[in-house]
Amino acid sequence: MDIESAPARLRELPSWLINQAALDASRRVTDELSTVGAHRSHFALLAALDEFGPGSQADLGRRCGIDRSDMVALVDRLAAEGYVERRDDPADRRRNLVILMPEGRQRLAALESVLAAAQDHLLEPLSETERERLTALLTMLVTRRPTSLTVDG
Amino acid sequence: MDIESAPARLRELPSWLINQAALDASRRVTDELSTVGAHRSHFALLAALDEFGPGSQADLGRRCGIDRSDMVALVDRLAAEGYVERRDDPADRRRNLVILMPEGRQRLAALESVLAAAQDHLLEPLSETERERLTALLTMLVTRRPTSLTVDG
């Protein structure tokens, strides 16, 4: 698409830059993950389960930014693949308890390394400190807090 | 969605941060533009016409990152609104010449100010220098060149 030849007013528009970057990032990550038959949401859910332990679909979805209606098929699939189990929560019969299985932990590690490689390709034009700066700035942006620990970093 | 409560492995994943930022940015920009009955692609096309002069739909699309199949409806609409004109290119009868009308130039200015406000809201958590850094980093990322004029910026 040759971004260099885009109109200056587009090239200088932060929202447009962010969007283009996200397009590129999504393509790369989706491609890499598809080589191992995974999707982005798979990593998100497995990571959430690993870090927070078993939880309801709604909770896990809230943490990952996944709508609870989309969680249904997601848990279906990861359960079918043996990475998680969906059980009835005895303490609250409205809820399902989603549980990370040992195979899921392994899967998470595999996806993690695939993703690490994808990040590396994605961020290839940036030096190590530039990557850290970008991550810090995006974190501020996304959390909407001027943490500003990076006055000089 | 409370990003702070997301799994650390998600919060620290650049591709995920970029995606979340793009989601937020798109929502804001789309919302603001919708108040004046415009879409993101409208600004892109008008800016391209203003900067490069009349051009074929394919050319303009290439510059803006818009598929040529999507350009059809876009030009249809902007032409119906009187902002551009679609003419036959006498020099090459395969092409249409898309031309910016005076009303289009005015429209561009209007969209520009709407967008400026949206950028400001979007980037509100960042200081001025942080905004410049972010823009520079994203530009490097998107153009895929380690320009690195920002060693200290």
Next chain:
DNA sequence: CAAATCCGTTGGCAGTGCCAACGGTGAGCG
């Protein structure tokens, strides 16, 4: 003149982020 390339246009497809609504369940409060 033949083949390859480009054009605009139509139609369609997959992924994503949502929302509404439902029956079932739990919590709070009178």
Next chain:
DNA sequence: CGCTCACCGTTGGCACTGCCAACGGATTTG
């Protein structure tokens, strides 16, 4: 206790976006 409200999983659907394939027509290349 009963009533209301909020939550849960699930289904179904919607709009938008970024793509791709294919077509007839026009142009360029060889």
